[in-house]
Amino acid sequence: ETGVTQTPRHLVMGMTNKKSLKCEQHLGHNAMYWYKQSAKKPLELMFVYSLEERVENNSVPSRFSPECPNSSHLFLHLHTLQPEDSALYLCASSQDQGARAKNIQYFGAGTRLSVL
Amino acid sequence: KQEVTQIPAALSVPEGENLVLNCSFTDSAIYNLQWFRQDPGKGLTSLLLIQSSQREQTSGRLNASLDKSSGRSTLYIAASQPGDSATYLCAGIAGAYSGAGSYQLTFGKGTKLSVIP
Numbered sequence: 001e002t003g004v005t006q007t008p009r010h011l012v013m014g015m016t017n018k019k020s021l022k023c024e025q026h027l028g029h030n031a032m033y034w035y036k037q038s039a040k041k042p043l044e045l046m047f048v049y050s051l052e053e054r055v056e057n058n059s060v061p062s063r064f065s066p067e068c069p070n071s072s073h074l075f076l077h078l079h080t081l082q083p084e085d086s087a088l089y090l091c092a093s094s095q096d097q098g099a100r101a102k103n104i105q106y107f108g109a110g111t112r113l114s115v116l
Numbered sequence: 117k118q119e120v121t122q123i124p125a126a127l128s129v130p131e132g133e134n135l136v137l138n139c140s141f142t143d144s145a146i147y148n149l150q151w152f153r154q155d156p157g158k159g160l161t162s163l164l165l166i167q168s169s170q171r172e173q174t175s176g177r178l179n180a181s182l183d184k185s186s187g188r189s190t191l192y193i194a195a196s197q198p199g200d201s202a203t204y205l206c207a208g209i210a211g212a213y214s215g216a217g218s219y220q221l222t223f224g225k226g227t228k229l230s231v232i233p
């Protein structure tokens with residue numbers, strides 16, 4: 001176990017549904033991330049919350065909405081998704097010490113999302 | 117923008133062989149490089165982290181090196197075992213971003229390793 005827990009592990013949803021992915025880290029970290037892993041593509045960063053600052057990848061559609069209520073929890077709210085959004089969504093956390101060289105990210109097991 | 121390339125995309129070796137996985141990156145202003153392992157349908161497990169000031173890191177049968185000047189990193193696996201079969205990903209934190217985004221990892225597509233008993 002990496003200390004980063006994602007739920008659910010699998011999710012099937014229709015294009016009109018609203019669902020949320022949850023991530024919880026038990027490592028005392030202060031930064032959390034959402035990554036998307038599509039078939040035959042590199043993992044791609046979607047959102048970062050670090051020291052309460054949010055950064056997002058400009059290519060992420062607005063149908064994905066992150067929420068970080070505290071440093072231990074991260075959500076990804078989904079609505080009116082498209083079939084091409086089917087992918088593995090991975091959450092990660094790290095301790096932001098202000099030194100990029102020492103930043104180690106720990107990943108959860110991911111949520112496998114299928115949009116029908 | 118940092119780009120990370122991993123070659124080969126897939127590799128099959130007999131058990132017991134020593135092997136090298138390659139990773140190249142375009143931005144030499146890299147702060148660290150991390151090697152991960154991903155089993156099918158699973159998340160990522162961090163194997164080794166090499167900081168920009170370091171040249172290599174070792175953990176058990178694994179040794180990772182970093183050459184910033186040539187934009188390359190290698191992961192050496194000694195005496196491979198069937199349990200090593202997985203996809204290996206390299207990812208780096210580059211200098212192109214600022215603020216909270218400066219911690220984002222740029223990933224390669226991975227090398228899928230199969231170790232045949």
